[in-house]
């Protein structure tokens with residue numbers, strides 16, 4: 109699976125067939141790279157191959173950002189960090205789960221949540237890893253020319269989306285999926301399903317040209333209108 113350029117200095121790195129799981133790579137002017145999310149435990153080899161395909165060295169990845177502590181985002185994080193020696197960053201409220209390699213307890217108001225709740229950590233968890241530093245809502249991370257943290261809790265307590273103003277790319281994390289169409293995330297793993305829906309409304313207030321999703325292909329044309337229409341209950 110090869111990297112797909114979504115904007116100037118931003119690539120989507122698919123790690124599962126049919127764009128079902130993606131990571132994103134953002135380049136800074138100094139040549140350093142930031143990776144958002146590390147896929148499942150199968151993803152690291154694919155991510156490193158995509159990096160090589162772009163002609164970049166592992167050591168160029170200076171930072172690994174984790175949108176949240178689910179196994180399809182953080183499952184490959186330990187191996188990617190080990191291969192790149194990158195600093196690992198996540199939201200303040202998500203760090204404990206990353207450090208312990210476990211998903212936050214799901215909302216038991218859904219059937220999927222109750223099912224996940226009963227599964228052991230060896231099934232729902234991932235390999236724990238150190239978090240170098242944490243961030244909070246509204247911070248502009250000094251990475252890839254500036255990356256705005258947009259806290260979108262409810263999928264998990266510290267779930268974040270990111271806006272990269274210099275390229276016009278919004279990275280939704282799991283606040284929204286784009287599997288066949290723009291849609292809500294799967295409810296089962298959410299810690300607070302209702303909050304995940306209401307907090308996603310923040311994405312409609314942002315200015316962006318391209319929307320990048322972890323699950324599903326990115327949208328390069330009319331992304332802002334499509335996201336706003338979905339959030340307003342008028343899916344395109």
Ligand SMILES: [Zn+2]
Nearest residue numbers: 178263282297
């Ligand atoms: Zn998730």
